[in-house]
Amino acid sequence: MLSFFITRIAQAIVVVFAMSVIVFVGVYAIGNPIDVMIDPGATQEIRQKLIEQYGLDQPLIQQYWTFLSNVAHGDLGTSMVYNISVVDLVFSRFPATLELVLVSVCIATCVGIPAGLWAGYRPNSIGAKLIMALSVLGFSVPTFWIGMLLIMGFAVELGLLPSGGRGDVGSLLGLPTSLATLDGWSHVILPAINLSLFKMGLMIRLTRAGMVEAMGTDYVKFARAQGLPDRQIVFQHILRNISIPIVTVFGLELGSTLAFAVVTESVFNWPGVGKLIIDSILQLDRPVMVSYLIMVVILFVLINLVVDLVYARLDPRVRLKGGA
Amino acid sequence: MPEVTMENTMVVPSAPPEETRAERLRNFWSDYCQSWVAVLALAVIAVLLFVSFGASLVSPQDPYDMAALDWLDAFLRPGTEGSGGYVHILGTDNAGRDMLSAIFYGLRTSLMIGLSAGALALLVGISVGLTAAYFGGRVEGLLMRIVDLQLSMPAILLALVLVAMLGQGISQIILALVVAQYAYFARTTHGAAKVERGKDYIEAARSTPLPTRRVLFRHLLPNVLPPLIVVATVQVASAIALEATLSFLGVGLPLTEPSLGSLISNGFKYIHSDRYWLSIYPGLALMVTVVAINLVGDQVRTVLDPRNSR
Amino acid sequence: MTVALEVKGLTTQFGTRNGAVTAVNDVSFSVQSGRIMGLVGESGSGKSVTGFSIMGLIDEPGRITDGQVLVQGTNMRDLKPDAQRSMRGRNVAMVFQDPMMTLNPVLRVGDQMAMAVRVHEKVSKSAAWDRAREALEIVGIPAAGERLQAYPHQLSGGMRQRVAIATALLHRPAVIIADEPTTALDVSIQGQILAEVRRLVDETGTAIVWVTHDLAVVSSLADDIAVMYAGRIVESGTAAEVIASPRHPYTRGLIDSVPGLHEPGQKLPQIPGSTPQLANLPSGCPFRPRCPRATEICATQPPHSGTDAHSVLCHHPLEAS
Numbered sequence: 001m002l003s004f005f006i007t008r009i010a011q012a013i014v015v016v017f018a019m020s021v022i023v024f025v026g027v028y029a030i031g032n033p034i035d036v037m038i039d040p041g042a043t044q045e046i047r048q049k050l051i052e053q054y055g056l057d058q059p060l061i062q063q064y065w066t067f068l069s070n071v072a073h074g075d076l077g078t079s080m081v082y083n084i085s086v087v088d089l090v091f092s093r094f095p096a097t098l099e100l101v102l103v104s105v106c107i108a109t110c111v112g113i114p115a116g117l118w119a120g121y122r123p124n125s126i127g128a129k130l131i132m133a134l135s136v137l138g139f140s141v142p143t144f145w146i147g148m149l150l151i152m153g154f155a156v157e158l159g160l161l162p163s164g165g166r167g168d169v170g171s172l173l174g175l176p177t178s179l180a181t182l183d184g185w186s187h188v189i190l191p192a193i194n195l196s197l198f199k200m201g202l203m204i205r206l207t208r209a210g211m212v213e214a215m216g217t218d219y220v221k222f223a224r225a226q227g228l229p230d231r232q233i234v235f236q237h238i239l240r241n242i243s244i245p246i247v248t249v250f251g252l253e254l255g256s257t258l259a260f261a262v263v264t265e266s267v268f269n270w271p272g273v274g275k276l277i278i279d280s281i282l283q284l285d286r287p288v289m290v291s292y293l294i295m296v297v298i299l300f301v302l303i304n305l306v307v308d309l310v311y312a313r314l315d316p317r318v319r320l321k322g323g324a
Numbered sequence: 325m326p327e328v329t330m331e332n333t334m335v336v337p338s339a340p341p342e343e344t345r346a347e348r349l350r351n352f353w354s355d356y357c358q359s360w361v362a363v364l365a366l367a368v369i370a371v372l373l374f375v376s377f378g379a380s381l382v383s384p385q386d387p388y389d390m391a392a393l394d395w396l397d398a399f400l401r402p403g404t405e406g407s408g409g410y411v412h413i414l415g416t417d418n419a420g421r422d423m424l425s426a427i428f429y430g431l432r433t434s435l436m437i438g439l440s441a442g443a444l445a446l447l448v449g450i451s452v453g454l455t456a457a458y459f460g461g462r463v464e465g466l467l468m469r470i471v472d473l474q475l476s477m478p479a480i481l482l483a484l485v486l487v488a489m490l491g492q493g494i495s496q497i498i499l500a501l502v503v504a505q506y507a508y509f510a511r512t513t514h515g516a517a518k519v520e521r522g523k524d525y526i527e528a529a530r531s532t533p534l535p536t537r538r539v540l541f542r543h544l545l546p547n548v549l550p551p552l553i554v555v556a557t558v559q560v561a562s563a564i565a566l567e568a569t570l571s572f573l574g575v576g577l578p579l580t581e582p583s584l585g586s587l588i589s590n591g592f593k594y595i596h597s598d599r600y601w602l603s604i605y606p607g608l609a610l611m612v613t614v615v616a617i618n619l620v621g622d623q624v625r626t627v628l629d630p631r632n633s634r
Numbered sequence: 635m636t637v638a639l640e641v642k643g644l645t646t647q648f649g650t651r652n653g654a655v656t657a658v659n660d661v662s663f664s665v666q667s668g669r670i671m672g673l674v675g676e677s678g679s680g681k682s683v684t685g686f687s688i689m690g691l692i693d694e695p696g697r698i699t700d701g702q703v704l705v706q707g708t709n710m711r712d713l714k715p716d717a718q719r720s721m722r723g724r725n726v727a728m729v730f731q732d733p734m735m736t737l738n739p740v741l742r743v744g745d746q747m748a749m750a751v752r753v754h755e756k757v758s759k760s761a762a763w764d765r766a767r768e769a770l771e772i773v774g775i776p777a778a779g780e781r782l783q784a785y786p787h788q789l790s791g792g793m794r795q796r797v798a799i800a801t802a803l804l805h806r807p808a809v810i811i812a813d814e815p816t817t818a819l820d821v822s823i824q825g826q827i828l829a830e831v832r833r834l835v836d837e838t839g840t841a842i843v844w845v846t847h848d849l850a851v852v853s854s855l856a857d858d859i860a861v862m863y864a865g866r867i868v869e870s871g872t873a874a875e876v877i878a879s880p881r882h883p884y885t886r887g888l889i890d891s892v893p894g895l896h897e898p899g900q901k902l903p904q905i906p907g908s909t910p911q912l913a914n915l916p917s918g919c920p921f922r923p924r925c926p927r928a929t930e931i932c933a934t935q936p937p938h939s940g941t942d943a944h945s946v947l948c949h950h951p952l953e954a955s
Contacts, residue, residue, distance in 0.1 A: 015473065023485075124694070140618040142565040144572045145588065145607045152595055152604075163596070218735035225689055225730075226750040226801065227723030229716075236749060240740050256478035263480065266573055267592075278573055281488040293485065300476050 008308065012301040019297040020071075023290055024064050067290070076294075077287030081280070086291045090273060096166050097265070097272030099179050101257050103188055104195035111196075112203025113246070117234060119204060120211025131204060138201030143260055147194040147267035154190060162187050164269035191268040195260060199253055206249055210242030251307035255300045355627040362623035365616040372613055376431035383425035384410050387582060402601050415601040417590065423601060426582055427609050433583040434613070437494060438564035441501035445563075446556050448502060449509020454544060456510070457517035468514060474507040483566055487575045497576055501563050512555045516548035550628045557621030561614045568610055584610040636706075638808040638841035639688070639726070640664040644701035646680075646687045649694075655912045657683040657696070659865035665841040665858070667808065670831070672852030672873065673845045674888070675862035678909045681845045682731075684862070685811040688843070689728050690718050706808045724754045727802035731814040733794035737786035744782030747801050754805055769800040774830055792823035799831070806838060813845045828855050849892050853877050861885050864910055864920035871944030881940065881951040884921045919949065 051057050055066060070077065076086040115135075119128040155163035167187035170180030178184025214220055215238075223233045262274035269275070273292065280288035357363055375382050385408065397406040397420035405411050406422070414423035452471065456464040474482065486500035521544070564584075570576035571585030572592070584606045591603025646658035657680045665671045675681040686692055688703050690710055703710040705726050710718055730736040738746055747766035748759060757765070763782060770778035773796045786794055795815055802810050812831075816824040832855060835842055846852055852859055853873060860870040861882065869882040880886045887905040907924040916922050918933040925932070927950040936949045 136618055136622065137615065140561055140565070140614045141611050142568055142572075142614065144569055145610060148588070148592060148595065148603060148607065152600060156595060156598075218730050218732060219738040221691060222728070222730055222736040222798070222801075223738070223746075223749075224691055225722055225728035226753065226804075227719050227721070228749065228753050229719060232749070232753070237738050237741070241738065244740070252476055255476065256480075260478065260480065262484065263569055263573065278484075281484065282574060289485075289488070296477075296481065304476060 008305055012305060015301055016294070016298055020068075020294050021064070023293045023297070024067060025060065071294075076291035079280075079285055079288050081283050081285045081288075086287050089276065089288065090292065090295065093271060093273045093276050095175075095177060096270060097258065097261055097274060099177050100188060100191055100195060100264070100270060100272060101254070101261055103179070103192035105199065105254065105257060107192060107196040108199035108203055109250075112200040113207050115200075116204040116207025117211055117239075120208040120215065121230075121234065123208075123212055128208075132208070135201040135204040138197040139205070140201075141197075143194060143198060143263045144267050146197060147191070147264055150190050150194055151267070161190055163190075164267075166271055191264050191270050194267070195257060195264045198260060199257055202249065202253060203246070206246055207242060210245060211238060214238040214241055247310050248307055251303050251310070255296075255303050258296070258299070352627060356623055359623050359626075362619055365619035365623075368612060368616040369620065372431060372609075372616070373435070375428050376435050379425070379428040379432050383422070383428040384408070384412075385422040385425040387421045387426040387429050388580075399599055414605045417587075417602050418594070423605055426587055427584070427606050430582040430584045430587045430606060431609055431613065433494070433577065433581060434564050434567060434585070434610070437498055437501070437567045437583065438560045441498045441505065441563040441567075442556055442560035444498065444502045445505040445559060446509050446552065448506040449511075450513050450545070450552070452506065452510040453513025453515075453548075454517055457514050457521055458544070464514075467510070471507045471510045471514070474504075475511060479504040479562070480566060480569060483570060484573070484575065487570055492575065492577065494577065494581065497567055497570065500570075501566060504566070505559050505563060508555055508559055509552065512551050513548050516551050517544050520544055520547045554621055554625040554628065557617055557624060561617035561621070564610070564617075565614050584613075636667050637664050637704075638667045638706060639843065640702075640704040641684075641688065642702040642704070644684065644687055644703065645699045646683055646692055646696060647699050648696045650913065652913055656865055657912060658687055661701070661862075661865075661867050663860050663867060663870060665809065665843060667841050668835060668839040669857040670835055670842045670844055670855055671858040671860060672856030673843055673860050673862060674847065674849060674852055676847055676909050678864075678912065679862040680865040680912075681847075681862045682813050685728065685813045685843065685845045688809075688811055689722060689726065691722075691728075720754065723750060723807070724805045725807050726809040726811065727805070727807040728811040728813065729795070729798050729802050729815045732818050733791050733798055733815075734818070736798050737794055739786055741785075742782065743784055743786060743789070743797055747782070747797070747804065750801050750804055765804065766800075769804050770797065772803065773797075773800045773834070775800070792819055792827065795819060795823075795827060796830070799827075799834075803834065803838070803840070807840060809841045809843065811843045811845065814847070815844075816851065817846070817848065824851070831855070849877075849888055861888070864915055865912060866920070866947060868921070868948065869944075869946045871940070875944045879952075881944070881946040881953075882921075882948050883925045883927050883950070883952065886952060887924075919947075 055063055058066075067077070074087065076090075078084065079086055079089050082089055115131045119131040122128050151163045154161045165187060167178045167184035168181045169176050169178050170184065171177075172180040178188060211234075220233055220237060223237050224230075228237075258274075261270075261272060262278055264270065265272045265274035266278055276288065277292045279285070280292070380386065397408070397412075397416050398418050400406055400412050400416040400420075402413060402415040402423075403411060404415065406416060406420070408422075412422050412424070414427065416422055417426065452467055456467040456471075483500045483504040486503055487497060490496040490500060567576060567583060568585030568588065571583050572589040574589065577583045577586050587606035588603050588610065591599070591601075591606065594602050641664065642662050644658055644661045645656065647654040647656050649655075659680070661680075661684055663671065673681045673684060683692070683696070687698050688710075690698075690703070692698055698711065701711070705721060708721070708725075710721060710726075713721065737743065744763050744766055747769065748762035751757065751762040751765045752759070755762075766782055767778045770781055775781055775793065775796050781789065781793070781797070786797075789797065799815070816827055819827065828851065831842065834840065844852065844856055856873045858871065859873045859876040860867045861876070861884065862868070863884050869876060869880065869885045876885065877889065880889055884905070887903070890903040891905065893902060905924055910916070910920055910923070916933075919925070919928070919936045922928045922932040929950065931949050934949075936947050938945055938947055939951060940946045
């Protein structure tokens with residue numbers, strides 16, 4: 001168990017380090033950020049001064065080294081657009097994204113898994129066919145377009161819900177969150193549904209596939225031969241088995257939900273990290289891009305690690321040894 | 325003891341052992357036609373291909389031709405007759421473009437990007453996957469590590485960063501999509517090839533003095549093709565959706581080269597002003613395209629799945 | 635002697651693209667308490683489907699179309715689904731072929747067995763575990779308490795099959811359907827399990843339907859034998875009778891091709907041809923194309939002949955010796 005941990009963490013550090021190089025070099029190749037920051041009419045002198053101030057005249061390796069040593073001190077640089085520390089900037093936006101992702105993951109799970117179980121339990125029923133058709137829609141129709149339809153339907157036509165932005169922030173267990181207020185919920189519900197659809201489609205398909213496969217296995221037949229009712233077979237035998245792939249994908253998809261939040265946040269003008277990264281790409285705000293991407297990589301590595309641990313917990317056949 | 329094999333639960337009348345290629349194709353087709361939805365989806369795709377690649381023939385206006393655009397025609401409601409003397413069935417946009425024509429041309433751009441990105445990603449993915457599976461060892465370890473890492477990153481994020489680095493334009497977008505998507509093909513190829521590699525016939529082929537290339541392409545590739553076909557359909561659809569998303573986010577194609585995504589993005593600005601037709605219709609076209617391709621892919625998967633054969 | 639299981643005219647069909655296929659065709663037999671009946675046949679003969687039909691566990695596209703399954707006099711097919719379910723495991727249980735697959739890999743052996751106890755009896759969890767431990771001890775598993783804590787992958791194949799048998803025995807059912815339970819095991823383990831089963835049957839009075847393709851196993855274990863071919867029982871009787879003087883040409887061929895029942899060094903006789911496909915059976919006797927005794931009359935439905943102790947379905951049965 002311990003050696004598993006150590007190998008995993010060592011691997012994670014290598015991955016993060018490698019990614020930081022790639023990201024840094026890659027982002028360095030984008031345009032010249034100074035042009036964005038200053039008035040086109042500014043003199044060459046001011047330009048030069050700014051370039052020196054941001055260290056853009058130094059060789060790439062030197063810049064990367066400076067960046068690394070700054071990171072080691074917890075300093076990811078300063079946003080060129082907002083002119084505040086990137087760490088502060090990202091953390092000020094993060095709660096909004098987190099609450100959006102949480103609500104949408106809850107929706108996706110609470111709807112997707114039962115729907116998938118049913119679709120796999122009675123694969124030929126009309127309900128199952130309907131569920132599968134919906135999952136194809138959720139799976140394939142682009143997120144931004146569904147988001148737009150939601151805005152048109154619920155905000156513009158019906159006028160029931162706000163079309164964008166985050167609602168009033170209240171306090172829940174001492175944490176500032178918009179989920180503590182009714183206004184906050186009215187703002188979060190549309191983007192959360194929007195964000196959940198892709199994941200829901202995936203959940204439905206995974207659960208259904210696992211269910212269909214499990215229904216044909218000997219252990220299920222054996223359980224039926226013992227006289228166990230279907231309900232018990234599904235919830236005590238099958239769910240435990242199919243939860244393994246579901247948890248794996250669930251974890252991996254948490255990351256992609258954060259990524260799709262980029263799209264949803266843009267559509268609904270949600271002031272989260274996703275909106276921040278889009279803006280920073282459009283405005284060539286290099287420090288924000290680099291830090292965001294590196295944070296995302298770290299997040300993915302962490303999620304992978306947690307998924308592996310949960311996996312090992314659920315499947316007794318998996319031995320936690322080094323390497324893996 | 326009689327020469328019998330163990331049987332498990334039920335008796336399945338097996339298909340005749342030898343099938344010619346034509347018979348297999350015919351069987352595939354008759355299996356495919358089991359779902360009328362899938363047949364309909366195929367017909368829809370055919371229509372979409374026709375109107376998009378024949379856009380210059382079927383559309384009433386050339387949306388690229390700035391001279392043909394008239395500002396007076398801007399924001400005409402669907403069904404209104406414009407200065408061109410014909411009815412704008414789906415209305416016009418803020419520049420007086422006929423929406424129907426813009427959708428046909430936009431569809432062409434979207435399909436072209438989706439198909440070429442899918443095809444290139446398929447080629448790259450097959451090469452990487454086969455190389456890894458054939459050589460094994462260090463090469464395999466390194467290649468598949470990279471592929472796995474990429475797969476754990478969402479394609480949209482990767483494409484977003486790449487487009488930001490490469491800049492706007494059709495070829496840049498295609499390149500970004502290929503880099504973001506080849507990993508799916510590589511993983512599928514590698515997985516299937518790995519299974520096939522373990523089988524005796526590949527060992528047999530390797531033990532003869534056949535060149536490596538021949539073993540790879542004559543023996544391995546045909547056997548990993550079925551799962552790849554399924555992945556390819558899904559990936560073309562997702563390439564189209566990705567491109568639309570990028571354009572919608574403002575890092576894809578400019579409105580002078582309209583893809584469906586840029587049309588929707590443009591229309592999105594007007595959803596609060598009751599000019600729904602600017603975004604709804606190109607969006608519907610996008611949705612129908614993507615869903616149809618996915619439905620076809622789904623049915624192909626079902627038909628090719630050996631567990632589903634009776 | 636009481637009759638534990640009586641099957642009358644059981645017919646099971648599977649819907650396929652080319653119409654319905656009859657996997658079990660008008661099958662009738664009975665098994666008395668404390669006896670083992672070997673249901674013998676080649677793969678595809680319908681013997682396993684017969685087993686699942688008795689349990690009422692035939693899934694789409696299969697369907698039991700006719701017949702009765704009387705367990706201790708109760709017709710399973712008359713019961714509502716829930717009543718049928720409550721008979722499964724309690725009155726009639728089943729053991730499967732592949733012990734590697736019959737246990738749920740992610741649940742402890744004890745949890746799985748306790749679930750099987752508690753579905754029919756309202757007892758506490760710990761009482762159910764105690765029952766499970768007793769059952770494991772009955773089938774000869776040492777350190778039963780530890781085994782209960784184990785996951786299936788931590789046990790050997792033979793051990794897992796004993797667990798499955800113990801699970802089937804939990805409620806002392808009148809009938810156990812054993813679907814080739816030793817086929818997947820090593821020969822030495824197979825021997826141990828056969829001896830164990832014989833002992834259990836003698837002690838508990840359970841009736842067993844032992845589905846197998848292995849005549850050698852049946853001849854050493856079973857009290858009665860029923861031979862299936864293409865969905866029908868073509869010959870049945872006491873094991874001693876059927877083995878010593880088979881009357882159906884198919885049974886004769888089967889027995890002749892068992893290596894163990896022969897002088898070493900001689901060439902083994904074989905049945906020509908192969909098992910027919912159920913989708914296109916010949917008319918009349920399905921064994922006709924492979925039968926050395928076949929004549930024109932065999933194109934019509936063969937009659938039953940013989941006694942209850944030894945009956946045969948054939949136009950030209952071999953003479954009883």
